[in-house]
Amino acid sequence: MLTRQRKQHILSVLQRDGHVVAKALSDELGLSEDTIRRDLRELAAEGLLQRVHGGALPVAAAEADLAGRQQLVPDEKVAIGRAAARLVRPGQVVFIDGGTTAVQLARHLPKNLRATVVTHSPPVAAELVSHAAVEVVLIGGRLFKHSMVAVGAAAMAAIARIHADTYFMGVTGVHAEAGLTTGDMEEAEIKRALMAAAAETVVLASSEKLGAASAWMVNPVGAAASLLVSPDAPAQALAPLRKAGPAILRAGPDGADKAGG
Known part of the structure; x- marks a missing residue:
């Protein structure tokens, strides 16, 4: 699975479930947790999610000016x-x-x-x-x-x-x-x-x-x-x-x- 596809899948899971668990995603996709955590870091840097211990949550839209x-x-x-x-x-x-x-x-x-x-x-x-x-x-x-x-x-x-x-x-x-x-x-x-x-x-x-x-x-x-x-x-x-x-x-x-x- 390409990086772009993984990231889109992560965002889809986040929208569907309201949270993302890194280990569950790594098991589902057959990838290492390090790969998932790297994707989460990059998505967080883009302002698309909020990283927390073990995964991620929806980023607060209310952080706008x-x-x-x-x-x-x-x-x-x-x-x-x-x-x-x-x-x-x-x-x-x-x-x-x-x-x-x-x-x-x-x-x-x-x-x-x-x-x-x-x-x-x-x-x-x-x-x-x-x-x-x-x-x-x-x-x-x-x-x-x-x-x-x-x-x-x-x-x-x-x-x-x-x-x-x-x-x-x-x-x-x-x-x-x-x-x-x-x-x-x-x-x-x-x-x-x-x-x-x-x-x-x-x-x-x-x-x-x-x-x-x-x-x-x-x-x-x-x-x-x-x-x-x-x-x-x-x-x-x-x-x-x-x-x-x-x-x-x-x-x-x-x-x-x-x-x-």
């Missing part, structure tokens, strides 16, 4: 953001992450809500300018332009001094084994600090993130209290995530409901 992410399942992001906004209670202190779904959350907070929003995302803070009763605390630091969020030591120090009720978290990948992942090391550190500083974490997970992985793990999936997914998120994708521990909430027209199935 901010403009690119705005084009990914926009209707889902609006639904999830709207449902997440209804989870915020008067008087709470909440962390809101960066990202396109987080912007939708901020946009859909009730105009008369009295609460405190802490964010390291200038776009999220800007969405709240017209919310007169929402106190906005903007965490500063080095601007990570890819995601339009503050990162670095100054941001970490500010987060450590806050105790929030809920952290609404954005990630690029949600996988039962690979965990909650993102594409940048410093951004992963910030997300980990925000999780530690909040009583609970709600992960905002549109469909392109389910079953996908990026290079940097924030925490295991079970570290989150719940995953807020789209109304149409497939049960097959949710089953392994449910087993990992968090509650699965579906975004609905009236808020978030526990997902069945």
Whole structure:
């Protein structure tokens, strides 16, 4: 089998099964694991998959830049953001992450809500300018332009001094084994600090993130209290995530409901 054919077969298996196991592929194709691992390395270098121990997972499409992410399942992001906004209670202190779904959350907070929003995302803070009763605390630091969020030591120090009720978290990948992942090391550190500083974490997970992985793990999936997914998120994708521990909430027209199935 030619290299090009092997790589296409690997990508077909990945699309079909949601993961690739190097040993199983070597047995199936009668090739050495070294050959399969070389193919996986090359495919990963092309941005076509994410290598993990023993094989590979779908690469997180949400690693695109901010403009690119705005084009990914926009209707889902609006639904999830709207449902997440209804989870915020008067008087709470909440962390809101960066990202396109987080912007939708901020946009859909009730105009008369009295609460405190802490964010390291200038776009999220800007969405709240017209919310007169929402106190906005903007965490500063080095601007990570890819995601339009503050990162670095100054941001970490500010987060450590806050105790929030809920952290609404954005990630690029949600996988039962690979965990909650993102594409940048410093951004992963910030997300980990925000999780530690909040009583609970709600992960905002549109469909392109389910079953996908990026290079940097924030925490295991079970570290989150719940995953807020789209109304149409497939049960097959949710089953392994449910087993990992968090509650699965579906975004609905009236808020978030526990997902069945």
